[in-house]
Amino acid sequence: MLLQRIGNRGIRLGTLFERAASRHPANVLVLDHDLALAPDLGRRATVAEVAELVAEQASRLWEARVRPGEHVVVHTSDTFDITLLACAISRVGAVPVLLSPQLDGDTVAELMRRADRPHLVTDPATLEGSLPGTVFDLAGSVLLTSGHHDRAVSLADLTGVRRVAPVTMPPDHPTLITHTSGTTGLPKLAVHTGRTLQARYRPQRLAVEPIVRKRETIAMHVSFVHSRLFTALAISLLKGFPIVVLSDADPERVAGLFAGIRPGILEAHPNTFMRWESLADDPREPLANVKLFSSTFDAIHPRTVHRLLRASRRRAPLFGQLYGQSEVGPTVVRAYTRRRGPEADGRCVGRPFPGMTDVRVVSRDGRPPSESNPGHIEVRSDGRITTYLGEPERYARQLSDGWWRMGDVGYRSRWGCLHLLDREVDLIPGFGSTLAVEDALFAKVDALTEVIIIPGPDGTAVPVVCTKDDKPLDREAWRGAVAGLPAMAEPVQWRLADLPQTATTKIKRLELARRLTTAGQDT
Template sequence: MFLQRIGNKGIRLGTLFDRAAARHPANFVILDHDLDIAPGLGRRASLTEIAGLIDDFASRLWSVQVRPGDHVVVHKSDNFDISLLACAVARIGAIPVLLSPKLDGETVAELLRRVGRPFLVTDQEKLDTSLPAEVHELSRQVLLASGEYAGTTTFASLAGVPRVPAVSMPADHPTLITHTSGTTGTPKLAVHTGKSFQARYRPQATIVAAGVRRSEPVAVHVSFVHSRMFTAMPISILQGHPLIVLREDDPETVGDLFSQVPPGFIEAHPNTFLRWEVLADDPRGPLANVKYFSSTFDAIHPRTVNRLLQGSRRSGRRFAQAYGQSEVGPIAARTYSLKDGADFNGRCVGMPFPGMTGVRVVSRDGNQPTKENPGFIEVRSDGRIVTYLGEHHRWEKQVNNGWWRMGDVGYRTKYGCLHLLDREVDEIPGVQSTLEIEDKLFTRLPDLVEVIIIPGADGTPVPVVCTRDNKPLDQVTWKSAVAGLPPMGDPVQWRLEDLPQTATTKIKRLELARLLTAEGPAAQ
């Protein structure tokens, strides 16, 4: 029924909350922070209130001559209003371009050039601390979500403008632009359409609809600029689930909120779930009501999956992991239960969605791809982006007769299950899979909160480790844990907060390798 209601119109971000409020007027959204654009709204708002807020800010944008087809870059301090502003931009037919609050000012300036004199929505804090002065020249107009700054227009000054009707755009028109992780350089700008988002709905909406009662809240801790936010959010509110939106991932704060409003479904980044392992032992039982945990961003370690499942008391509880990419959405998936233990094969990322996605592994040398001789993973999906803005040639390089090169290496078993071994750029000669080694170390060393295997200056695999509460790594325990693993250099201990991270908390391995070779100051 839900999937039929989406029809062929694709995602309509601009009227998303209007439609959700019409179907479920008593439903609400709970926040763990105040909105910068509407601090008086509070942390529990009805769908109707949020729909009105989006309508209001869409009208404010219209009043400064933002029109259908215009690009509006949103780069401001981390807040759920980033996602709401994207809806406001889309409501008047313009195209939101979302840039992570974690991007440095020079990268933001470069992406503004690539877009080509867009409107820029930012705030005083960003202009005071990180954005270079040239962003004013690179933007048609600079709008402030909060604070004041010379030469800009504040949203507050536009309060009370006449409301304007929503603008309907074709389903194949760009509806949102997000950026790639930037793990290998300057991020690329991925162009999504209503149709491509619709294709991503189908597999994800099925899981939520089948596993969680409508009355149960869905909790989301996802980067507000990531494409996943714009499928997780609609699925939740259109199906009638109360939505919990988290900015913070501090376990104590999250435990407080989940104890008061127990979610039935949680979507988060792998590294967020890693931090939340401690909630499994929390006497308040913040995870007790969770039927499904879900993650679609990166490899997640078996230990983390097992610990989270131990924290739930629901029968039939599952952890759903999807393999995908910002450019194509979810492609393959599998679920885990408690009986899988803490040492299952985390490199098995599941099967494609029947009738929705396809996967093949292309040989690199003419031989059948295997674990010992992995090939390039390529996928098919209607959820694929239509281009990289300003860099269509780079998009074309990854497409081969409709198959999209993921940039990963792996193989498929005789039953069709996909195994992901490594990113192409992260392969280390002589190491079959750095991810597999990391999985094993996590299982064997409970105090690890991160471990990344990267090449040292001479090519030797070097483990960079982070421990809970930054406790010194026990060398005797370490030597026991690496027994039977490929030879590696001595571990280097870092603080977790010092590791270079993307907007979705992935570790930038190439950047970390560069820092390690340069003996960066964060190394301990």
């Protein structure tokens, strides 16, 4: 009954920091960057100070005529201001629409059209840089976090405004809109309610509680426009955990920061953890105190898990992997310990949360799904979004009697574990699982920092590789690694920085394949 009651109340983003401050007013939030909304606040603040900042910004938004139920697009530089603005917008009953700083201006304009004349909150650098002039026609109003523009209202100028009380919207009302990764085209706008976000919060909180029983510092490098950040913040803030929020994942900077604060929990994207493998060899031992590594987005390479766990000096550290999607939240979970080596089966992403999520694999051709004949992965979850904004038909096409098609293919083992083999659009006929082969290559070639297997123009599997410090690939080591694996073309080496990525650092495989084809045609 308790879990049901919590789920029915709905998560309340607008008062999240205020409620956390009432429980743990002296708890601290540490940033690796300055806030545009409050440059004088510094990089270390109490949760009570942050709650005051959110309430102040909400009052300024109200003064700027933002009202309950209205859409407010947030498209600014990549800072924690995005998250605080989302909470402030929610506090006045409006609906934040969070668009990644990585999106190009034309994409932002198209997503604003779907939001039907929203308010736009941005900053001078973004407004004068990537955004087209049409945003002024698409927006009900344009608001700046700092600075000035002739056609915009500066929130910084709205000082001394009357403090407004928080507006509580019904739990089934939209409370947050985020966009999908856009790995297969133009992003979709996913509509979350208070109830669906609370349903995502519940299993994650229950998964953490048996593992972390005392107060630990948690460090996060999660996209500021992703729904995962809000559930992670809610768990940490309401438990009184000190929080470190990172915008920069550069390993050298992170190593220095972690060496000083000694986090006990790390939350990051899989590709971020891959970059942080080098921290395992740092003499300052920045990962020594980590008890729990948490990754919520995609399957992660076993080599990365192995190296990070070996870098911890805690008695029994865990790596928690949650497989899910923007549309449904986390659906299955798997925990790794030090006992699993770098050759462990990384395609097994775990099992559902009992009583909260479920998963099935549906045949693609009438034959039972198996490793050699993977089927469509479908899930049930109360955390599923309610629609795609402006595209309800597209949303309905992915639903079948309450089951949500993930767009991935795989199978379930005889023990019930879900094995993720590929994205459906990334399948290469006759090759097998590209993800499994990538796992094998990572385990065998230590110098690799990324390997993506994509179809070439003639359908042949082409491995695109990146190496540490962009050093030339050791071809002899490569030939030894690919022995016994499915046939592939010769590897193509790229700089990691040149790979097309989403807001959550996933590689856009279809875009990479297109660029590779174009590059081949130009030579």
